[in-house]
Amino acid sequence: MDLELSYFLSEIVANRGMLLQGAWTTVSVSALAIASGTLLGMLIGLALAYASAPLRWPARLYVDLIRGTPVLVLVLATYYMSTPLGLPLTPFQAGAVALCLFCASHVAEIWRGALQALPIGQLEAGRAIGLTFPRICLYVLFPQAMRLAMPTWVTAAAEMVKASTLLSVIGVAELLLTSQQIISNNFLNLQFYFLAGAIYFAINFCIDMLGKYLSRHLEGAGKPRSPV
């Protein structure tokens, strides 16, 4: 047992470069997808909540279509269709695009729900003081909707990290594929899958903490600021 543990540890040390590289790929492709997908999703969600039919229907079609498609299909389609479409992507790029599209469809629904949960009086009060719609969004609706959307957004972001494992099928050397490659050399199946699981957990734990921090920051609400 002792021997196995020290062998495992020595293998971690020996493969630390690969592991870090894999974890970094997972983090960077997820971060890229979450950031771009969130921005895109907020635009689409805004269209779902407020746009007139010609803009709302394509948005609805997009959301329903992408949400109804398995992520794996999305990943494969993006990678293998990019070349015939005249825009060849590397596996990393294709993976980031696929996850971004997927993330956007989920964020769009979350964002629509949050915006529609706000009382109509907020929009009207913004209008009544003469604010234009973009400014009402920026100063009145978005800050409130962010608070409502934060918990579900954190869940969606964590889903993206988990979904990034699927990029291994198109050859993106993210954490899972890297772990598999290490295992094929040392046969420490249990240990290295466990290690990979622990690293995924750590990444998502960080996202969770970030979400909690942001929630608290946005909440900063409730209490009165120190009297001047």
Next chain:
Amino acid sequence: MTVLIDIQDLHKSYDTLEVLKGVNLSVKVGEVVSIIGSSGSGKTTLLRCINLLEAFQGGRILVDGQPIGYRERDGKRVRDSERRIAKQRAMTGMVFQQFNLFPHLSALDNITLGLTKVRGLSRAEAVEQAEGWLERVGMLAHRHHRPSQLSGGQQQRVAIARAVAMKPKVMLFDEATSALDPERVAEVLDTIRGLAQDGMTMVLVTHEMRFAREVSDQVVFMNAGRIEEQGPPQRLFGSPASPRLRDFLARSGI
């Protein structure tokens, strides 16, 4: 006195339901006009048309001589651009039944938002003016509180300050006291009365008959999408001509 708001043959429908059936009303500078009538008579809709929270299909509304919301282009009636409409809305201040303060902002910032983003004041100027208005409505001590920490009456006073700080030409009150606890009504009515005494032009939709009688220069009774009767409060409350108004006043306990 010059006419500030001129409503001409206003028609408004929701799909097939016509809620305003040709309303004509003019409000002069400095005048206080109360609109009374039962629920569904169209009084709130009329008020909301004046600051374009509702679209309308026929007729015109002029504020300070300027037609708002729509213009003629090649013989067709087209809606003004959103940017233009935002400018027009800034000419009118609106106070809502449900206050509609921004819950994520302090009382002070509820007021400075419009001052900085619409009127283009610097932060320092905006704070100075906002504090002036908060003092005026007796809420200066609460300037750093969020709406959720204020009572209904206090929220409504902040909402009045928010609207009036924009220096509108006219203030519109949509049942400003209807959502308040009875003991909170007086403080809000006092605030409105103060504005009236300062010569602010105001249009109030209200259920407070005694208040309407006291502060108004003109009272308008609406029924089924039309103005049924209008005139000075003494005459309207004292010797109502239309049977419907007599009926309404009797039910309102006047």
